[in-house]
Amino acid sequence: MNRHNYSAYSVQDFDHYDCLKISKWVYLSLIFILRGYVVWLMSVTNMKDRVGIIxxxxxxxSLFYLSLGSGALGIFIVIVLSLRRPKAKSWVKRSWLHVKGILTLALLFDLIICLVAFFYWHLLSLTWLITQAIIVGGLIIILNSSKKFMINIAEFPEPLPEKKKKVIKLP
Known part of the structure; x- marks a missing residue:
């Protein structure tokens, strides 16, 4: 990586592996993709009415189940993101290099599921379909043009050298 790519960032923008912290747009995209799972977790934690929120x-x-299905790629991205650390397995490193494509594919897959739900099963309203298309298009454009996300993909945490501890010998 070129040193000038990091000139816009401060010390607080880096994690404890000296890598740039993951772009907030990645997390926002994951929340959008995993919205079915978020709703499911909200309903599970509601002790009074577990099905009411859903x-x-x-x-x-059917829409809820379709949302869970379309979020499957998002689950994979969350797994790769959580395993992104030094000495990670080779499949995690390979997957991390393709995370932008996987994230874009997950967003498009979610939109395709909604298109099928609208045109084939007539489960969605046109307003929600247009809103979702705008959100998906915006997230894809932002993710593919984000310099911070490009730096995130290029970096992978490496083990840091251990700091030597001072040993004080008492007489």
Whole structure:
């Protein structure tokens, strides 16, 4: 990486492996892709009415299951993101190099599921479909043009040299 790529960032922008912290747009994209799982977790934690939140957000049960299905690639990205550390397995490193493509594919897959739900099963409204297309298009454009995300993909945490501890000998 070129040193000038890091000139816009301060010390707080780096993690404890001296890598640039992951772009917030990645996390926002993952929340969007995994919204079915987020709703499911919210409903599980609601002790009074476990199904009420799901039925309120997804009036048609099929939509909820489709959202879980379309979030499967997002789960894979979360796994790769959580395993991104020094001495990671080779499949994690290879997957990290392709995370931009996988994230773009996950967003497009989510949109395709919604298109099928709209045109084939008539489960979505046109307003929600257009809104989702705008959100997906915007996230794809932002992720593919983000310099910080490009730096994130180019970096992979490496083991840091151990700091020598001073040993004080008492007489």
């Amino acid at each position: 039925q309120w957000i997804y009036p048609e049960t």
